Amino acid sequence: MTMTTTTTRDSLPDLIIDPSPGLRLRRAIQDTGSVLWRDVIRTTRQPEMLAFAVVMGVFFLVLFNYVFGGSIGAGAGVDYLTFLVPGVFVITALQGAQQTSLGLAADLAEGVTDRFRSLPMSQLAVITGRTIADAMRNVAGLILVALLALLMGYRFASFGGAVAAIALATAVGYGFSWLGAAIAAKIRQPDMVGMLSMFWLFPLMLASTAFSPAETMPGWLQPFVKHQPISVASDAVRALAGGAPAGNDIMLTAAWIAVLLIVFGPLSMRLYRKID
């Protein structure tokens, strides 16, 4: 049994020895809130970061719709914009995950991480706080992309569908944020991290059903394309936004998010703790 002992110090926080699991959890949540507070302030001081988070989505939305829309759209069976917008949501959220990687790597390259590591705080909070801040920025970015889509003539099936689509895309981005965090904790050099992110981001993004249906791709590639997380998520977000039944795809997406969290959550923590 653990027993919490506290010692009062002159006008200072009590010294806590052997905190109970409940107290430890409460403090970890408190720390996550503090780091989140810090990351949100940072985000508002760097509006260009929000712009970066959105710019990829905007590019894909505009370029794919007007440049490739004719050729790719033919195989989609529906108006191409209707097909494209949910996929762009998922890609925008992935972009946010890359920002987790870059932001954490920048922190690790700065001295502030040494400070965090010397403080009586949950070290998990450094990553948790950041992933939550990035998810919040993702929501803002997704709303901007949705507004642009509306301007281009896209229509959600319902308001609820729009909210659900943004929520699911954000959740997918959150899962990938932990992959980004693991890469950052392992590599720690911002420019290298940026390069490495491309290696997982581009294949997953392009060999997916985010921009075009699997049926338009070569047969040998289709099994991968159909089951990889970006495709499953794109299909699920597409169904939610379009008001179609999506039970199976949502379950699969949730499963992928769970896998990402279970694998990369502990892994990024272990890598972060290994920093010497």
Next chain:
Amino acid sequence: MTTTESSPPVIEARGLTKSFGDVQALSDLSLSVNAGQVVGLLGPNGAGKTTAIKMMTTLTTLDEGSAAVSGFDVTTRPNEVRQLIGLAGQSAAVDEKLTARENLELFGRLYKIPRHERRRRVEDLIEQFDMAEFADRPAGTYSGGERRRLDVVAALIANPLALFLDEPTTGLDPRSRADLWDAISMLAAQGTAIVLTTQYLEEADRLADDILIIDHGKVVASGTPETLKRQLNRDVLEVRVATEDDVATVLSVIGEIDGVAADVAGRRVGIPVGDGASRSLELLRAIQDGGVAITDFQLRRPTLDDVFLVLTGSLAVDTEEGAA
């Protein structure tokens, strides 16, 4: 915290040893710091000072040895240790996008100082360390001195029992340095146990009750400033001559006298002279008798370089080009 003669040391390190790959960063460093005491780790870049600080503040693992703060072992009880220490690392460890006030608020939150207390503490520190002028600008816009001050103040937010300052005044202008020295002395007077690293002999002399001189990861000398000075404080006679040939002549002349190790940088020869003035006159006369035209000379107090020359027989810092 009451301070009595019998109090155990606040910071205690025994046989700290660490290597990175093949490089022995630190070997067998021991120190003990009581409440109100300042221990200085003095040495050049790469001597192992930062490694020692990182080991004592839970940032890096120990290969061998042990370290404890208030009896809590850094390896087995890092969470307790972190509640008791403040660290100002060598790289300014503050968030550059946040203002000084926000940085202090953030670190205060992470130390779990209750909100009301925290607000008061932040305002007190800003006033006490004369930071009001820049407290609401993002730290990224600060001068070197302002940033360093915030870095040190951030380490004080929870009023730590043990304070670790890694080269707190490196890169500061003389005025900021003097201010920080006053602040460090004041904290020690209030009972904080302090470990301080520095490259400056003068700084260690001014602040530290005990000094450990470190070179290539090893403690080469230790003691109070007075002890060390009795041991090391040799005046240096610095002689400038016109040509390289003259340098050689000077070296041979003084070599004949008693074979002292001289330090040559360009056309400047630094000669350790134990008892200052009379010895210097003797040497100058001998050099002149050797037919060398002395263009300039001065008698100066020892620098860290001289201390190292005496202790290790080699120059500590490669600053030849900047030495003139």
